[in-house]
Amino acid sequence: MTATASRASGKVAGSLGFGVIGAGLWGRAHAEVYAASPYSRLVAVCDLDGERAKALAALYGARAYADIRDFLADPQIDAVGIATPDAMHRDPTVLAANAGKHILLEKPLATTQDDIAAIVEAVGRNRVRLMVDFHARFSPPIVVARDSIRRGELGDPVSAYYRLNDVISVPLKMLSWAAKSSILWFLGSHTIDTLRWLLDDEVAWVHSVSRSGVLAAQGLAVPDIYQTLMKFRSGVIATIENGWIVPNTQPNVNDIKLNVLGSKGMIDIDLTNNGVLQRFLPDRYDQPDVFVKPQIHDRHSGFAYAAIYDFVERLFFGEDFVSDLRDGVNVSKTVLAIMESAEREAPVAVEL
Ligand SMILES: NC(=O)c1ccc[n+]([C@@H]2O[C@H](COP(=O)([O-])OP(=O)(O)OC[C@H]3O[C@@H](n4cnc5c(N)ncnc54)[C@H](O)[C@@H]3O)[C@@H](O)[C@H]2O)c1
Structure with a gap:
């Protein structure tokens, strides 16, 4: 990204490129926010089910991937939202961290001690930023x-x-x-x-x-x-x-x-x-x-969406995350x- 920004100045330039991993119910919420926020743009969507990825990506003119390694090789992606099922957070998170992407990970972080350890190791080693979406x-x-x-x-x-x-x-x-x-x-x-x-x-x-x-x-x-x-x-x-x-x-x-x-x-x-x-x-x-997550005019609102918007903004401005x-x-x-x-x-x- 090429952002020159500070909240104090009230002026921003550039935006973060975002990808979504997991194009299901909640991945749609992530995609909607990344496409709508002035601080981000939705670059790509990835799902094991390639048709799902295509359907969601098409709504926003984004690219679609079924292979996560191809997706993570996309240099325009600065950060990812991960919305895979609860027990399937480890692999996408570790791979995204290894690719140097910042991460908004859906709750729960992981469901086994091994998965917790693998995520902590990968995020620490790669020095990427991670928020868990406790909305x-x-x-x-x-x-x-x-x-x-x-x-x-x-x-x-x-x-x-x-x-x-x-x-x-x-x-x-x-x-x-x-x-x-x-x-x-x-x-x-x-x-x-x-x-x-x-x-x-x-x-x-x-x-x-x-x-x-x-x-x-x-x-x-x-x-x-x-x-x-x-x-x-x-x-x-x-x-x-x-x-x-x-x-x-x-x-x-x-x-x-x-x-x-x-x-x-x-x-x-x-x-x-x-x-x-x-x-x-x-x-x-x-x-x-x-x-x-009520629909207000043409956009989802409510605290579940506010959490995702907040991640984008704090990542953009380099501020501590709320979780x-x-x-x-x-x-x-x-x-x-x-x-x-x-x-x-x-x-x-x-x-x-
Ligand atoms: N459903 C909700 O209201 C809700 C709300 C907040 C948070 N969440 C959390 O979001 C996460 C996803 O929930 P959901 O309801 O959207 O599930 P979902 O089943 O609707 O969607 C999950 C998607 O992830 C894909 N997927 C699975 N493994 C993958 C992988 N390794 N790489 C790429 N894609 C993969 C699946 O094909 C599926 O399309 C869960 O952790 C859940 O707890 C859900």
Whole structure:
């Protein structure tokens, strides 16, 4: 790229060339932002399924690749957005780092200790910049809660409760790769990252229980739900719930309840039924999304898109990211500890 820029000057020149790896549901969001931001241009799209890559690239006049090595050899690509399935983040990330590309990696960073180590090694050795897309850090109620906690308005944090579930159509219909992931990777990673960020703390140990049966009866061999007790290094105790079997009739795809109790105050967030917009139609009732990724005029908006725009801008201006490699690593290691705890039915220390 040939950028001469500083936010202070208000003037920018040049833009970053971007590529997208994984042209599925969320890769489309990345492509839309890279094409729309004044600080980036979408150069190319890569997907193992060449037809998918072509279809997405064609929307923006970008190049399409089925072979990631050819894609990464494209000198016009400065940075990539990686939106491959949860368990398939390692190879594209390591190859992109080896090719010297900066990376916005979808959550979770990785799903095994080996994959975590390989990504940390490649990113460190190649000195590329990486953000993990924990987009809840851009959710307005969560940001306002964090600012309040930081200002000490709640006193000392004492405990937290965070329930983040999906309706059952997400594992059964939306994600073709759900069997190789779990609610812990898909949403538990957000839950843990958000609590770490709100409390500015790391999880010391976890004790988790899980149940299986509902999804297994539908042919999907992953747990239905995890309930986890955790203690942070500061002493804060938290209970989190992550489940994948909420009935589809719930008006929001996510079931979200978050409470942080401090020595002087408390914050309570209910994003499941936020009541901002209720729609009563002849045949159904719903609450359309207004926070995560609503279409505003001709462009997607909301915090899920804000996170991607923010990555582009901070990369362009050389600023620290809102979530980085260490956040991704520590969250993935905490999820692995929760899985081990649920399996052994015993407390497990989180080794970071
Ligand atoms: N679906 C969502 O709402 C959502 C939201 C935020 C984040 N995410 C995260 O984004 C990631 C992708 O999710 P999705 O829902 O878009 O999945 P998806 O199945 O819709 O798309 C994944 C795409 O990646 C391609 N792919 C797989 N391995 C590849 C490889 N090695 N190289 C190139 N292409 C490859 C597949 O062919 C597929 O087209 C996941 O980690 C998920 O947790 C998803």
